[in-house]
Amino acid sequence: MKVGKITIIGAGNMGGAIVNGLLKSGYIEPSAITIADPRKNVLEGFQAKGVNTFQDNLEAAKTADLVILAVKPYHVEKVIDQIKPALTLDKIIVSIAAGVSLSDLAKLIGNESIIFRVMPNTAISLQESMTCISGNGQADAHLETVQTLFDQLGKTVVIQEELMAAATVLASCGTAFALRYVRAAMQGGVEMGFGAEMAQFITAQTVKGAVQLIMNTGHHPEREIDKVTTPRGITITGINEMEHKGFSSSVIQGLIASFNKIERG
Numbered sequence: 001m002k003v004g005k006i007t008i009i010g011a012g013n014m015g016g017a018i019v020n021g022l023l024k025s026g027y028i029e030p031s032a033i034t035i036a037d038p039r040k041n042v043l044e045g046f047q048a049k050g051v052n053t054f055q056d057n058l059e060a061a062k063t064a065d066l067v068i069l070a071v072k073p074y075h076v077e078k079v080i081d082q083i084k085p086a087l088t089l090d091k092i093i094v095s096i097a098a099g100v101s102l103s104d105l106a107k108l109i110g111n112e113s114i115i116f117r118v119m120p121n122t123a124i125s126l127q128e129s130m131t132c133i134s135g136n137g138q139a140d141a142h143l144e145t146v147q148t149l150f151d152q153l154g155k156t157v158v159i160q161e162e163l164m165a166a167a168t169v170l171a172s173c174g175t176a177f178a179l180r181y182v183r184a185a186m187q188g189g190v191e192m193g194f195g196a197e198m199a200q201f202i203t204a205q206t207v208k209g210a211v212q213l214i215m216n217t218g219h220h221p222e223r224e225i226d227k228v229t230t231p232r233g234i235t236i237t238g239i240n241e242m243e244h245k246g247f248s249s250s251v252i253q254g255l256i257a258s259f260n261k262i263e264r265g
C-alpha cells in the first residue's frame with residue numbers, strides 16, 4: 001500500500017535530505033509532506049517548496065500516517081515524549097537515529113506500535129541512498145509500504161536488526177569514507193599539476209566509472225583491478241605502495257572503530 005501523509009521530525013542534514021529526495025521523486029505530493037524543527041529559518045525553504053512546516057512536533061505528527069524521526073540519537077527520547085499522543089497504533093514510526101535499537105524505541109513508544117529502524121545516507125537527497133531496513137513484529141505487515149517508499153529514494157535492503165550497526169558504518173558513514181578517498185586523490189592530483197577543480201572532476205568521474213564497473217557486472221573489485229594493473233606497470237607500483245602504507249588495513253580499522261563506537265557508545 002502506498003503511504004499517505006509523511007511527517008519528518010528534524011530538518012537537519014538527513015531530515016532535509018529525505019524531504020528533498022521525496023520532492024525530487026514526485027512519489028508523493030509536497031502537500032502530503034510535513035517537516036518539523038525548532039528552527040524557523042530552516043523551515044522557510046521547505047515551506048517555499050509547498051511542504052507543510054511546524055515548529056511544534058506534536059502538531060506535525062498528528063496528521064501523519066508515517067512519522068520519520070530524524071533527530072540526533074540523544075534527542076529521540078524527548079521527541080517521542082512530545083509526540084506520543086499522536087503515535088496511535090495505526091501509525092508507522094520510522095527512526096533513522098544511529099544506535100537506537102528497536103527495543104529502545106518500543107520502550108519509549110509502546111510494544112504494540114509499528115516501528116522501523118531505517119539507515120539511509122545523505123545521497124537520499126538525490127534518490128541515490130543505500131538504505132537498510134529492519135522492523136519489529138508489528139512492522140511485518142507494513143514492510144512493503146516502507147520499502148517501496150525508500151525504493152523511490154535509492155536502493156534498499158531488508159536486514160536483521162543485529163546487522164544495523166554494520167549497515168550504519170558501511171552505508172551511512174560510508175559516504176564520508178568514500179569522499180575522503182576522493183579528497184586524498186584530489187590532493188595528489190594537485191601535487192602532480194592539476195588545479196583543484198579539474199582534479200575533483202577527473203577523480204569523481206573516475207570513481208563513478210570504477211563503481212559502475214562492479215555494479216553493472218557484479219564482478220569482484222579485484223577482477224577489474226587486474227585489468228588495470230599491467231605487469232611491472234605503473235598501477236601496481238602505486239597500489240603496492242598504498243598497501244605498504246596500510247591502505248586496506250586503515251580502511252578496515254576505521255570501519256571497526258566506527259562499529260565499536262555504535263556498539264559501546
Ligand SMILES: NC(=O)C1=CN([C@@H]2O[C@H](COP(=O)(O)OP(=O)(O)OC[C@H]3O[C@@H](n4cnc5c(N)ncnc54)[C@H](OP(=O)(O)O)[C@@H]3O)[C@@H](O)[C@H]2O)C=CC1
Binds near residue numbers: 072099122
Ligand atoms: N548525517 C548522516 O549522514 C546520517 C544521520 N543519521 C541519523 O539521523 C539523525 C539526524 O542526523 P543529522 O540530520 O545528521 O543531524 P542534524 O543535527 O543535522 O539534524 C537534526 C535536526 O533536528 C533538530 N532538532 C533538535 N532538537 C529537535 C526537537 N526537539 N524537535 C525537532 N527537531 C529537533 C536539529 O536542530 P538543532 O541543530 O538546532 O539542534 C536539527 O535541525 C541522527 O540520529 C543520525 O544518527 C542516519 C544516517 C545518516
Ligand SMILES: O=C(O)[C@@H]1CCC=N1
Binds near residue numbers: 098168172173
Ligand atoms: O556519524 C554519525 O553518527 C551519523 C550516523 C551515520 C552517519 N552519520
